[in-house]
Amino acid sequence: MPRATICLLGGTGFVGRHLAARLAQRDYNVKILTRAPERHYDLVVLPTVTLVEADVQNAAVLTREFAGCKAVINLVGILNERGHRGLGFHQAHVELAGKVIAACRAAGATRLLHMSALNAARDAPSHYLRTKAEAAERVLAAGELRATVFEPSVIFGPGDSFTTRFTRLLRRTPGILPLACANARFAPAWVGDVAEALLRSLDDRTSFGHRYQLCGARSYTLRELLRYLVRLEGLHRLVIGLPRRLSWLQAALMEWLPGKPFSLDNYRSLQVDNVCSHNGFAAFGIEPMVLEAVVPTYLGRFTAQAELDKYRRMRGVAP
Ligand SMILES: NC(=O)c1ccc[n+]([C@@H]2O[C@H](COP(=O)([O-])OP(=O)(O)OC[C@H]3O[C@@H](n4cnc5c(N)ncnc54)[C@H](OP(=O)(O)O)[C@@H]3O)[C@@H](O)[C@H]2O)c1
Numbered sequence: 001m002p003r004a005t006i007c008l009l010g011g012t013g014f015v016g017r018h019l020a021a022r023l024a025q026r027d028y029n030v031k032i033l034t035r036a037p038e039r040h041y042d043l044v045v046l047p048t049v050t051l052v053e054a055d056v057q058n059a060a061v062l063t064r065e066f067a068g069c070k071a072v073i074n075l076v077g078i079l080n081e082r083g084h085r086g087l088g089f090h091q092a093h094v095e096l097a098g099k100v101i102a103a104c105r106a107a108g109a110t111r112l113l114h115m116s117a118l119n120a121a122r123d124a125p126s127h128y129l130r131t132k133a134e135a136a137e138r139v140l141a142a143g144e145l146r147a148t149v150f151e152p153s154v155i156f157g158p159g160d161s162f163t164t165r166f167t168r169l170l171r172r173t174p175g176i177l178p179l180a181c182a183n184a185r186f187a188p189a190w191v192g193d194v195a196e197a198l199l200r201s202l203d204d205r206t207s208f209g210h211r212y213q214l215c216g217a218r219s220y221t222l223r224e225l226l227r228y229l230v231r232l233e234g235l236h237r238l239v240i241g242l243p244r245r246l247s248w249l250q251a252a253l254m255e256w257l258p259g260k261p262f263s264l265d266n267y268r269s270l271q272v273d274n275v276c277s278h279n280g281f282a283a284f285g286i287e288p289m290v291l292e293a294v295v296p297t298y299l300g301r302f303t304a305q306a307e308l309d310k311y312r313r314m315r316g317v318a319p
Pocket residue numbers: 009010011012013014015016033034035036056074075076077078092115116117118151152153154155156161162
């Protein structure tokens with residue numbers, strides 16, 4: 001029997017890469033639509049994965065690419081927009097969801113997985129969360145597409161923009177790290193568990209029309225997580241939580257830096273604890289991994305890379 005094809009939007013990102021690898025392992029053809037295939041050629045070393053250059057905001061292109069796919073998975077999401085008024089979020093989340101729905105209908109695709117975010121709600125404090133909520137509502141309202149929506153807390157794993165990014169920041173920061181929103185609470189989910197939940201849901205009829213919150217085994221404040229990373233890296237850093245007003249000020253200033261490393265919209269998202277009221281992993285028979293069991297495999301002093309760097313330094317070859 002010919003392999004089924006799964007069409008991934010946002011498949012070149014952090015979650016998408018892990019999911020594509022798992023889908024390929026289970027013998028699916030994986031078609032990743034991307035704006036810039038030349039930046040992601042490493043992905044085609046995965047057997048059965050192809051990259052297709054596509055403007056995902058073009059409904060006609062989507063319709064053409066969705067034809068013949070067993071399922072469409074939309075992972076596109078942005079944490080920050082170029083402007084400041086929410087239009088970028090609306091376009092990347094709500095408008096795109098509308099185009100994906102229309103293209104699924106036109107192409108006859110009848111299974112849609114959609115990635116939203118924990119705390120997405122119409123009355124949430126940030127553009128990110130409000131537009132995520134609107135997009136998810138649209139997707140679930142398209143009943144004939146047998147959609148499933150996933151709402152993860154922050155996701156961690158190699159290549160993430162959470163543990164990896166904060167570790168890089170800690171390495172570069174001398175002495176003291178002033179941390180905004182230090183008491184914000186998260187239940188980080190391992191990317192492998194998230195990818196597995198999506199994969200298992202594909203043929204799971206009980207998941208059609210439902211949304212699932214996805215949380216890791218434990219919850220932590222941001223301060224606790226950073227202090228854990230400091231210990232893991234063997235660094236001498238003091239992590240100091242900023243009071244509310246200074247957190248706001250840090251966000252207000254940093255949103256004008258290139259690449260917007262932190263923004264007022266991020267600050268607003270962090271005003272709501274990122275922990276689940278029910279854990280959707282159970283519905284897929286997944287017991288979520290404990291963060292401390294996974295992070296030392298890719299960060300810290302005892303990873304294979306850290307050992308290699310140590311020997312390079314001993315030989316006078318700077319890593
Ligand atoms: N990572 C987390 O902690 C986390 C937590 C909760 C929810 N989520 C959600 O999970 C999904 C995947 O997250 P991720 O961390 O894998 O994201 P990511 O690494 O930033 O990847 C997102 C992908 O979407 C595409 N994309 C980005 N902006 C786009 C735009 N304006 N128009 C069209 N395509 C665009 C990019 O693909 P190309 O450049 O190849 O086109 C990119 O590779 C997102 O929807 C995110 O909101 C993530």
